[in-house]
Amino acid sequence: MGDVMIPVLLADDETLIRTALATMLDLEPDLDVVAHVDSGEELLALWQQRVRSGEPVAVAVLDLQMTGLDGIDTAVRLLEQTPNAGVLIVTSHGRPGYLKRALSAGVRGFLPKTSSASTLASVIRTVHDGGRYVDPALAAEAISTGDSPLTAREADVLEFAIDGASIEEIARRAHLAVGTTRNYLSSAMTKLAVANRYEAALKARELGWI
Amino acid sequence: MGDVMIPVLLADDETLIRTALATMLDLEPDLDVVAHVDSGEELLALWQQRVRSGEPVAVAVLDLQMTGLDGIDTAVRLLEQTPNAGVLIVTSHGRPGYLKRALSAGVRGFLPKTSSASTLASVIRTVHDGGRYVDPALAAEAISTGDSPLTAREADVLEFAIDGASIEEIARRAHLAVGTTRNYLSSAMTKLAVANRYEAALKARELGWI
DNA sequence: GCCTCGCGATGACGAATGTCATGCGCGGCA
DNA sequence: TGCCGCGCATGACATTCGTCATCGCGAGGC
Incomplete structure (x- = not known):
């Protein structure tokens, strides 16, 4: 037994x-x-x-x-x-x-x-x-759902964006320049088809991509 | 029994x-x-x-x-x-x-x-x-934690802000003018001591105020 | 060796956002 | 009755944000 x-x-x-x-x-x-x-x-x-x-x-x-x-x-x-x-x-x-x-x-x-x-x-x-x-x-x-279309950097910055931080703050946390951060956020937003970084972060989390 | x-x-x-x-x-x-x-x-x-x-x-x-x-x-x-x-x-x-x-x-x-x-x-x-x-x-x-310092309208707009909507979208959902919506968001942000509406919405939710 | 490609960065520009002063109407309330 | 206080709204302004074109650089791929 x-x-x-x-x-x-x-x-x-x-x-x-x-x-x-x-x-x-x-x-x-x-x-x-x-x-x-x-x-x-x-x-x-x-x-x-x-x-x-x-x-x-x-x-x-x-x-x-x-x-x-x-x-x-x-x-x-x-x-x-x-x-x-x-x-x-x-x-x-x-x-x-x-x-x-x-x-x-x-x-x-x-x-x-x-x-x-x-x-x-x-x-x-x-x-x-x-x-x-x-x-x-x-x-x-x-x-x-398919696989994540996000690059590693895009996922990084989105992760820092999810608590509502400013781009400056995200850049600091990600060790990137402000402009670079903007670019990654921008491309992530395009891929996720949303209008701002908060929606992007929310959607990426929803899909389990970050 | x-x-x-x-x-x-x-x-x-x-x-x-x-x-x-x-x-x-x-x-x-x-x-x-x-x-x-x-x-x-x-x-x-x-x-x-x-x-x-x-x-x-x-x-x-x-x-x-x-x-x-x-x-x-x-x-x-x-x-x-x-x-x-x-x-x-x-x-x-x-x-x-x-x-x-x-x-x-x-x-x-x-x-x-x-x-x-x-x-x-x-x-x-x-x-x-x-x-x-x-x-x-x-x-x-x-x-x-104390009681919520938010007025009814402030809580309203924050609720619509939590999913990352634009101010225009928030205004539409709250049936308010865009400028008015901005003002409520602004005063809510001041009360919650944060820098933007997303942080404000997040914090208000965290505290159970919305 | 040369070419390409992705990463990181810069600068410029228009749109969205946050702040502030101000105005108006209305319901209490002293 | 007059005077707040409050809800809602405007307009002006400086910042921040999102987009786009462009550049340098190093790691492969041929």
């Missing part, structure tokens, strides 16, 4: 949600939530500890938006260490770009929080067995 | 979270999650139905951020109909202004999702017994 149980590690900084999910998943006969923590850092520490002590490989269920290391950052580090670990990301915001980044990092499951509980449980099993599962709606959206 | 059970109605548009919370709360011996729905509208319909059929008064647990009617809107309508109903709001974003609006609507419980599960359960009991409970950290923040 013990060897058919799937060990699950859960990371989410919202305690209420995390414990509720842990409680619910633990009710599944074949799932064993061995630990749940409130940050990516703690999950990584726990993972390493389990690897060192030779415990059976677990499925990591990560919330995408966490303070500190977010779900994708955590997944990247975890997968650097354990290349084919089963990692599953759960998120409130179905941004296409996030899905792409997660998949290219090697994440094998990606679900919105609007999924059902039974979906989550079955995806945990799928991921544990080496399979993949991506929410169909999110996948369709990611495909139809 | 049946009459000591506290009926709980749950509304949250994230199915995974909602069912996990419902499952967890149902494990409490004195709580009975009689239904959980994914929108404020549905919760209101359910509430009315229960009132009409004379069922015992329940505690409503509402997620603050939902598409359509959000937690506060739902609470307002629910409390218009049943003035001293027990309503509890749960949220990811601890904006001071939200807390104030919720309390002035008559909500008696306000918790961040970073609370513990036992806190939620005990606050449901408190609210059911006619008591109040507000997360101490959120309460302190709300007190230190």
Whole structure:
């Protein structure tokens, strides 16, 4: 019996949600939530500890938006260490770009929080067995969105533009000249078909491109 | 036994979270999650139905951020109909202004999702017994933040400014002249001590003032 | 070696934006 | 009744912003 149980590690900084999910998943006969923590850092520490002590490989269920290391950052580090670990990301915001980044990092499951509980449980099993599962709606959206047309610099300046900073401030943060910054912002705006840098930053974030 | 059970109605548009919370709360011996729905509208319909059929008064647990009617809107309508109903709001974003609006609507419980599960359960009991409970950290923040210094018009234009619209566009949406819109934005910017309307809108939202 | 291309920068120009002084009408209110 | 205060509006002004043409430079590609 013990060897058919799937060990699950859960990371989410919202305690209420995390414990509720842990409680619910633990009710599944074949799932064993061995630990749940409130940050990516703690999950990584726990993972390493389990690897060192030779415990059976677990499925990591990560919330995408966490303070500190977010779900994708955590997944990247975890997968650097354990290349084919089963990692599953759960998120409130179905941004296409996030899905792409997660998949290219090697994440094998990606679900919105609007999924059902039974979906989550079955995806945990799928991921544990080496399979993949991506929410169909999110996948369709990611495909139809296409890849980011932004160059690295354009993405940089947009990232600094999102909090409403002036071009001067953006230039300082990006270590670019003011005029250069303007140009990058301008070309990003053209690509995104919007009229100013704020809309551009908003849209790029919406699409997960920054 | 049946009459000591506290009926709980749950509304949250994230199915995974909602069912996990419902499952967890149902494990409490004195709580009975009689239904959980994914929108404020549905919760209101359910509430009315229960009132009409004379069922015992329940505690409503509402997620603050939902598409359509959000937690506060739902609470307002629910409390218009049943003035001293027990309503509890749960949220990811601890904006001071939200807390104030919720309390002035008559909500008696306000918790961040970073609370513990036992806190939620005990606050449901408190609210059911006619008591109040507000997360101490959120309460302190709300007190230190003070009230909104924005006039109604200033708040209006800021709301339209948050998606990056031009002043012309904001003016159209607010049914104001372009110059007037500029003036309101300008005075809002002064009050918020920022340099442009985007920062102003962001800051006002951060503080829960719009 | 030469050519091209992308990155970073500059300067000029018109449009959008933020500021300020000012005006007008209207509902309280002393 | 007269006097704020407030909502809404104008016009003028200096800045900031977005666009565009142009340039230097270094890293490949042939």
